[in-house]
Amino acid sequence: MKSIRFRLFATLALVTALVWGGAVLWAEVHTRAEVQQVLDSRLMESARMVSSMMRAGDVRPVIQASETKAGHVYDRQLSCQIWSMDGQLLGRSQSAPVEQLSGGEDGFSEREIRGERWRVYTVSDPQAGFRVMVGDNLAVREHLVGSVVTGLIGPAVLGLAALGALIWWSVGRGLAPVRQMTDALSARDADDLAPIDVSHGARELQPFVLALNELIGRLGAARRREAEFTAAAAHELRTPLAGLRIQAQIAAATDDPSIRRHALEQIQSSVDRTARLVAGLLALAREDETPIRDENRRLITLRRAFPAAVSDERVQFFGEDGILYVDPVRFGAAADNLLANARRHADKRIRIGLEMTLRPPRLVVEDDGAGTAADELSRLGQRFFRGAGGRHEGAGLGLSIVLATIKAHGGEVRFLNSPLGGLRVELLLDRINIRSAGSGGEGRKPD
Known part of the structure; x- marks a missing residue:
């Protein structure tokens, strides 16, 4: 698995490379165009200057080029020829070929001479009877442009490499709090469950x-x-x-x-x-706190939830127009424990029903027994707790199971003293768990 540092570095490096590369590419294209334009302007100015000097008589018809030995590739870049209007060579520079640089048309043109391509600017003076051609060897020109572009790209590549190193270092520095937290957690003992200090974290x-x-x-x-x-x-x-x-x-x-x-x-x-x-x-x-899956829920009636209470003469059902949307197996265990608890403490009467008008709606199980002391109501549902007024010996787990089951269904349990005199247990559920009998749901009929 790749580290967060590597992923951050790769993302930042890629974005930086794209932006930087786009900038370098734009600079390369722009610089190449500018250099070409400057060199073309030089050709034009040189040709016009020679033409002006020829017309003024400041230049002899035959241009005597110096015999100095070329020591650099750029010494042969610019070449000049002077031709008569009838096609006779009047003069040329040392680097110029013998062949005519252009076809004679004025302005810019390109021509290949003995395997070398030339870019030429031509100026004609019909009245004076001569034509001036000044050309650049394109190979030399491309070498010049390439040198200028390389001078730009080289530092850009070095800068990108340095920027990559700085990004790697910066990401590492930024992730230092994560490493510190990892080290702190690794050094902890398994029994140390103290909260982590967040005051100095990122x-x-x-x-x-x-x-x-x-x-x-x-x-x-x-x-x-x-x-x-x-x-x-x-x-x-x-x-x-x-x-x-x-x-x-x-x-x-x-x-x-x-x-x-x-x-x-x-x-x-x-x-x-x-x-x-x-x-x-x-x-x-x-x-215990195990959530109920939706695929295990069913729509069941109140009597279906409390089958053992149907034949008990002490049990009175009410609010049977509602249905429960629960896990029948797991809810049945809670219902059995509620009924068993009510039976242990009731004298003559047990009420089981749904109160749909309250918000949230609730399932009520209450009896007419002796009731529970006020200081014990808050302890009901604790594991192994048995109230002092219990008539029969029990393990003290029944109401704990009820609490865990209803919590798994997303509900809440309340323990109150009933108007009948005994204990009133309210299971607070929402509309997902309790519905009216006519609402249906999930494509299932109530059992």
């Missing part, structure tokens, strides 16, 4: 660090819940297991059939209690 990293701190906080809370859950589960399992051991020792040591029978009954009771506790632990582990 501003762009602060949202990431804040999100990471929130994750660390949730992880710490999950670890604390796990430790508390493990300790409470070990404590709850210790009692029935100790009872099993004692009753087994009693049954093995006695010869009295009645004592042995009583010990075996106690063993069976302890096994049943342990089985219920383990089943509750497994259900809670499955439900």
Whole structure:
């Protein structure tokens, strides 16, 4: 996997190279055109100057070029010829060929002579009877233009290389806070869940660090819940297991059939209690903050959600015009625990129904039992918590399973004292989870 530094460098280097290359290309084209224009202007001025001097008699008809040895490639660039109007060569410069440089037409023209191309400017003076031709050897001219362009491109390439090195260094400096955070996290102990300090970090990293701190906080809370859950589960399992051991020792040591029978009954009771506790632990582990997938949701009626309550004479249903959009299997476990809790505490009456007019709509399960003390209402739903007024022994996991299941459905649970006298449990859900019976949805009919 490529590093962020390399990707940033590659992106910046590519953008810089494109911009810089475009600028260099524009400069090359512009400079080449300017140099060509300057050289053409020189040809024109030279031809007109020689023509003017010939007309004034300041130049002899035969131009005597110096016999100095050419020491540079540019010594042979500019050549001059003077021809009579009838085609006789009157004079030429040392670097000029013997052949006529142009076809005789005035102005600029190009011609190839003995394998060399020439650009020529011609000035004719019919009254004086001569024609002046001044030309540039195009090979020499291209060498000159190429030298000028190379003089521009060379520093540009060196500047681009230096700029690339500076970009690499700058990106590394800019990513220094990321490396520092990485080093700090690598040096941490696995048990250190303290928040990361963001006061000295880069501003762009602060949202990431804040999100990471929130994750660390949730992880710490999950670890604390796990430790508390493990300790409470070990404590709850210790009692029935100790009872099993004692009753087994009693049954093995006695010869009295009645004592042995009583010990075996106690063993069976302890096994049943342990089985219920383990089943509750497994259900809670499955439900704990696990989100519900949409493909597992179904539309179910209120009686379908509480099948065991249909035959119970103490249960009264209300608000049955609403339907639930839930996971039937997982919601059914929560419904069973709600009904079991209400049955344990109710005297004669249990009410189960949907209140669609409230916002958000809610599912209500309440009973006419003794109720719950005000200081215990806030603790309901805590794992292994059993109120002081409980009539029957339980593991204290039923309402915890309800909390986890409703949270997985995106809802909320409230524990209140019911007008009937007992406990009122409200499952606050939204319109996605509770609908009117006539609304339908998802192409499914309510079960």
